Amino acid sequence: MRITDFIRTSVLLLVTFNVSICLAADFSESIEIPDSQWQVDTQCSTLSQATQCAISVNDGTRKEKVLDYPSAPALASYEAGVFLLTFGCGTACSATYAYKLGGTLGGPFSLVEVADSEREVVMSLSERSVRFYRMFEASDKPLYEIAPEFGGYSLLESIAETGIENHVFRVTYQGKANVEMLEYEAPPLP
Numbered sequence: 100m101r102i103t104d105f106i107r108t109s110v111l112l113l114v115t116f117n118v119s120i121c122l123a124a125d126f127s128e129s130i131e132i133p134d135s136q137w138q139v140d141t142q143c144s145t146l147s148q149a150t151q152c153a154i155s156v157n158d159g160t161r162k163e164k165v166l167d168y169p170s171a172p173a174l175a176s177y178e179a180g181v182f183l184l185t186f187g188c189g190t191a192c193s194a195t196y197a198y199k200l201g202g203t204l205g206g207p208f209s210l211v212e213v214a215d216s217e218r219e220v221v222m223s224l225s226e227r228s229v230r231f232y233r234m235f236e237a238s239d240k241p242l243y244e245i246a247p248e249f250g251g252y253s254l255l256e257s258i259a260e261t262g263i264e265n266h267v268f269r270v271t272y273q274g275k276a277n278v279e280m281l282e283y284e285a286p287p288l289p
Contacts (some may be wrong), residue, residue: 129157132177140171141171141186156182156198164196177214181234191255195221205235212261213268220285222261222268226253229270231283243283248275 117145130139143152152171155164165184173193183199186207193280196206197219210224217277219234220242230241247258250273259278266285273280 110195113138125131128171130172130175131177132182133175137177137182138180138196139165139172142173156200161200163200163202168197175271176214178214181214181216181219183214183216185211188258197221197267199235200281201288203235208232208234210255211271215248215263215266215268215285216268218285218288220268222263222270222283224255226255228254229281229283231285242286245281245283247272247279249273251274 125144127142172184173187176183181226185195192209195211208223211221213222223230228246257273268283
């Protein structure tokens with residue numbers, strides 16, 4: 100067997116193996132949510148080259164369907180009775196949904212960096228501004244929006260740190276000349 104025959108055979112086997120994996124239509128997975136009894140279950144199937152996944156939350160005794168989405172969530176958390184499910188959608192892109200047991204769904208919110216589940220507010224980043232949204236409000240309008248002057252090409256590149264303490268969101272970023280901080284206190288629930 101010549102080296103070129105070996106390479107051709109290897110490539111053929113590799114392509115066959117990859118095609119068989121790509122054609123696997125149904126799969127399921129679970130994500131354990133740290134520091135809780137909950138997990139997120141995903142059951143996916145492909146029909147006519149479109150993948151659809153049923154996403155649900157489960158604590159072993161109770162299971163609730165949250166939503167259908169084209170992929171499984173990349174991250175999941177649970178705090179103050181609110182689940183946050185984050186799905187990847189490309190470079191510097193994510194979609195986060197908030198869910199409360201009983202069927203209340205909010206979102207999607209793009210690039211959620213920090214959340215205050217107790218007051219039901221998320222901080223969403225964009226290229227030029229920081230937006231704060233109520234998790235379960237039907238409006239697309241933010242509660243508050245800040246468009247700081249930053250030193251990089253985009254706000255996303257300029258952010259050094261984000262956090263929350265006592266319902267106050269903080270973003271530290273590189274301003275035009277110095278490192279600056281902006282703050283926003285999440286309003287109490289109405």
